Amino acid sequence: MRTRSKQARRRGPVVPAMAGVLLASVAVTPAHADTIRSRQWYLDAMQAQQMWKTSTGKGVTVALIDSGVQADIPDLQGQIVAGKDFSKRAGDERTDYDGHGTTMAVLIAGTGGRGATNGSYGLAPGAKIMPIRVPDFVERNRTDGNQDDFATSTAKAIRLAADSDAKVINISLGSTAHSQQLTDSVDYALSKGKLIFAAVGNTGDALNEVEYPAAIPGVVGVGAIDSAVNATKESQHGPQVDLVAPGAGIVAACLESSTKVCETRGTSDATALASASAALIWSKHPSWTNNQVLRVMLNTASKPKSGKNRTDYLGYGAVRPRIALTNPGDPGPADKYPLPDLAGSNSPSSDASASTGTAAPAKDDGSAAAASAYKEDGTSWVALGIGGAVLLGATIAVAAVVRRRRPGPGAV
Numbered sequence: 001m002r003t004r005s006k007q008a009r010r011r012g013p014v015v016p017a018m019a020g021v022l023l024a025s026v027a028v029t030p031a032h033a034d035t036i037r038s039r040q041w042y043l044d045a046m047q048a049q050q051m052w053k054t055s056t057g058k059g060v061t062v063a064l065i066d067s068g069v070q071a072d073i074p075d076l077q078g079q080i081v082a083g084k085d086f087s088k089r090a091g092d093e094r095t096d097y098d099g100h101g102t103t104m105a106v107l108i109a110g111t112g113g114r115g116a117t118n119g120s121y122g123l124a125p126g127a128k129i130m131p132i133r134v135p136d137f138v139e140r141n142r143t144d145g146n147q148d149d150f151a152t153s154t155a156k157a158i159r160l161a162a163d164s165d166a167k168v169i170n171i172s173l174g175s176t177a178h179s180q181q182l183t184d185s186v187d188y189a190l191s192k193g194k195l196i197f198a199a200v201g202n203t204g205d206a207l208n209e210v211e212y213p214a215a216i217p218g219v220v221g222v223g224a225i226d227s228a229v230n231a232t233k234e235s236q237h238g239p240q241v242d243l244v245a246p247g248a249g250i251v252a253a254c255l256e257s258s259t260k261v262c263e264t265r266g267t268s269d270a271t272a273l274a275s276a277s278a279a280l281i282w283s284k285h286p287s288w289t290n291n292q293v294l295r296v297m298l299n300t301a302s303k304p305k306s307g308k309n310r311t312d313y314l315g316y317g318a319v320r321p322r323i324a325l326t327n328p329g330d331p332g333p334a335d336k337y338p339l340p341d342l343a344g345s346n347s348p349s350s351d352a353s354a355s356t357g358t359a360a361p362a363k364d365d366g367s368a369a370a371a372s373a374y375k376e377d378g379t380s381w382v383a384l385g386i387g388g389a390v391l392l393g394a395t396i397a398v399a400a401v402v403r404r405r406r407p408g409p410g411a412v
Helices: 041-045 100-109 150-162 180-191 267-284 290-300 321-326
Strands: 061-066 128-133 168-171 195-199 220-225 243-246 250-253 261-265
Touching: 061 100, 061 150, 061 267, 100 128, 100 250, 100 267, 128 150, 150 168, 150 180, 168 267, 180 195, 195 267, 195 290, 220 267, 243 267, 261 267, 267 290, 267 321, 290 321
Parallel strands: 061 128, 061 168, 168 195, 195 220, 220 243
Antiparallel strands: 250 261
């Protein structure tokens, strides 16, 4: 989740916020390759090129609840379908007031439209994006005049997505603000067969406050891992973490620099890649329900090295859509939600097991153990083209900015 502050901008590591709406953080790192695609290490690590022979996400729409999507950028040409604008800013959902939503859309469904050098790809380039623009909570009650708080506007957006043709709902934002209305909107979306992914937040190295909607039962809370397959220091931890995905050194098209290419990090990016993974699986198995897609994602996730079924840093493991596409196993019951967080509720779709029939363990010992994702062939992620500071001779400028966003007065 990238973070933004209207009061200050700074380069460097993520700085904790006291509370509120958090968006993806961005850090400056020198470019080291001739093309943007060659810098998208996570696509190589996840073997996207091989997966795309089987599935590109075609036929699946992802509802993106965010700052809007700049639909006219080359990497998203033809990828955007009609959505909805709940903000009162100029333009509509196809106008991005922040840049965050556009980058999330590219990470999910980018097609490399900027050309061989500057084109960036999403993990599911055949999927479509339905942008749902929600207010900027820094500016709420100041410039855009929107009176809805975070929980209210997000609940409205989720309900709209639930009534749409979108199968996946991506929420790469979160807040400590919560309400029954927000919980009810999640229940409604589940009843409509949707699969909801939300970022757990970026204050894991400081406050680590629980954020919503990621912590709501029925939402898949997504944390971030780096190229060494460790939970990133800012990725929040706790029982709300269900899955993790790459969330460091993420390179994609953006709106924030002269080059229009940025390197980002955070649980926002990880959430987008988790949503894209679901789109790939659902595209190949269109008859599956949301419960079955999620169950297969859980069953094929790379487990923590500790041997535990689940940890507070990595959840049930790192998403592995390639394994889910090639060896999904039994998708299980169509009508039973596979995570245990709904087990105590009155929902008829709840199930007391995650994937193997055992309840999720209590909070773990707190150690940030590494996962072993994407290493079935013995190849480390670094060998796949990450390299970092040891690689020189940059030919493409990659811009970045650290941002923080907080909700305005009245957040609950």
